[in-house]
């Protein structure tokens with residue numbers, strides 16, 4: 001299992017189109033509209049329908065026309081949080097990828113108020129879809145596709161953008177789903193931009209021991225927590241936790257007993273990475289989300305996904321795979337992903 005990702009090298013064609021490298025300044029932003037506050041009020045019918053909320057923002061339903069919906073993310077008004085809005089705006093203006101939420105427009109008073117008009121994702125976030133009892137159970141094929149699309153979004157920001165971007169907060173509530181359950185990465189308010197692989201958070205200075213940590217409980221890379229050094233590998237750690245959520249249907253941090261999924265999964269992760277242990281079908285099935293229809297699940301695909309998760313959450317970070325290595329592994333080991341080329345519902 002040690003060479004899990006490096007052993008597989010075939011000449012394959014990706015099933016989802018990768019846009020050419022987003023060279024700095026080369027992405028057309030002409031289709032992004034700058035709105036006035038009056039426009040914002042009109043688009044949201046005076047903020048009449050709240051569809052989501054986060055630590056820094058409230059998200060409202062907006063209508064561009066009688067049929068076209070959008071989502072308006074209004075950042076909390078403050079001088080400090082304005083910087084987060086600007087960061088997210090500047091990043092989204094440069095990003096164009098089918099698995100990253102699309103920016104349609106924005107409002108900016110250049111002081112402390114900002115809002116982003118985003119494409120509307122009608123199925124909400126992945127966390128709700130996995131953990132809310134009111135939602136339909138996601139079939140295995142959708143879960144594999146969501147992981148595949150998420151890692152392609154990460155590959156794009158890590159390896160195909162100049163300057164490169166670390167998202168900084170990969171978690172299931174930052175993965176949105178469209179009507180066909182295709183995934184789109186959102187929330188770039190914790191991102192780090194403009195370095196090749198590693199950066200110290202700007203809040204660290206020789207004089208100050210104070211560090212502004214980013215990340216969410218259950219998803220945060222322990223290496224980052226120890227060192228305060230953000231890197232692409234912290235995104236791969238968050239991705240590994242999301243893959244464990246997709247396989248098990250368990251929350252990254254249990255609301256019931258406060259247990260972390262990475263701890264629950266640890267014994268299985270050790271077995272998966274230990275090439276001397278032949279992992280049994282029973283132990284793999286024992287970890288699967290019990291709500292899924294078992295008959296339709298290929299156990300080798302589950303083993304592949306578990307192997308990816310195990311490497312992504314492994315420490316030290318240098319042993320973790322890159323996003324492109326994971327993409328390649330999934331393409332080679334999960335042939336059913338080829339259906340994604342058709343753009344149809346799984």
Ligand SMILES: Nc1ncnc2c1ncn2[C@@H]1O[C@H](COP(=O)(O)OP(=O)(O)OP(=O)(O)O)[C@@H](O)[C@H]1O
Nearest residue numbers: 052053054055056057071118119120121125173187
């Ligand atoms: N484009 C969208 N379409 C539909 N729902 C959305 C959209 N954008 C955000 N949401 C909903 O709002 C929630 C919060 O969005 P987001 O993560 O961008 O906010 P935040 O303030 O940055 O949150 P955080 O506390 O994670 O930093 C999402 O989990 C999702 O449920």
